[in-house]
Amino acid sequence: MGLFNxxxxxxxxxxxxxxxxAWTVLENESQLxxxxxxxxxxxxxxxxxxxxxxxxxxALNRFTANFSLAPNLATMYFLDLHAFRKxxxxxxxxxxxxxxSPQLIIIRNGAVVFHTSHGAIPEVNLETxx
Numbered sequence: 724m725g726l727f728n729x730x731x732x733x734x735x736x737x738x739x740x741x742x743x744x745a746w747t748v749l750e751n752e753s754q755l756x757x758x759x760x761x762x763x764x765x766x767x768x769x770x771x772x773x774x775x776x777x778x779x780x781x782a783l784n785r786f787t788a789n790f791s792l793a794p795n796l797a798t799m800y801f802l803d804l805h806a807f808r809k810x811x812x813x814x815x816x817x818x819x820x821x822x823x824s825p826q827l828i829i830i831r832n833g834a835v836v837f838h839t840s841h842g843a844i845p846e847v848n849l850e851t852x853x
Contacts, residue, residue, distance in 0.1 A: 743787065746801040747800050749769060750806070752810055758830060762830040762833055762834075763833060766796065766797040766853045768799050768828070768829050769802055770827055771822075771825060772801065772803060773805065774806075776825070779825040782844045788845070789846075792850065797852075802814065820835060823840035826838065826840045829849070837851075
């Protein structure tokens with residue numbers, strides 16, 4: 724969990740903006756059932772991130788900079804692809820999306836309503852999906 728804390732605690736100046744999103748770490752497959760259940764009453768968002776990829780870091784930083792969604796409107800999940808590769812594979816299979824990195828997946832009413840990757844992530848208007 725140390726890497727996650729370093730990424731989002733603002734420990735180095737570059738990552739400080741990420742603290743403005745109330746991330747939930749997606750670290751086990753059982754959480755996917757929670758996501759499906761909770762998506763019936765609240766939009767669920769999964770951000771799949773490669774901690775070793777500069778493009779993924781850029782997408783995350785730009786997504787965070789543009790983020791303005793009120794915390795009560797969606798649950799935001801962060802998936803570290805390297806730390807939780809099995810969970811990432813299960814996300815692709817369970818939600819029927821091709822694995823990409825970085826990737827943003829939006830789930831509502833038990834189904835994926837939108838997904839995108841790479842440079843398109845920061846352009847997503849989450850308000851459209853809540």
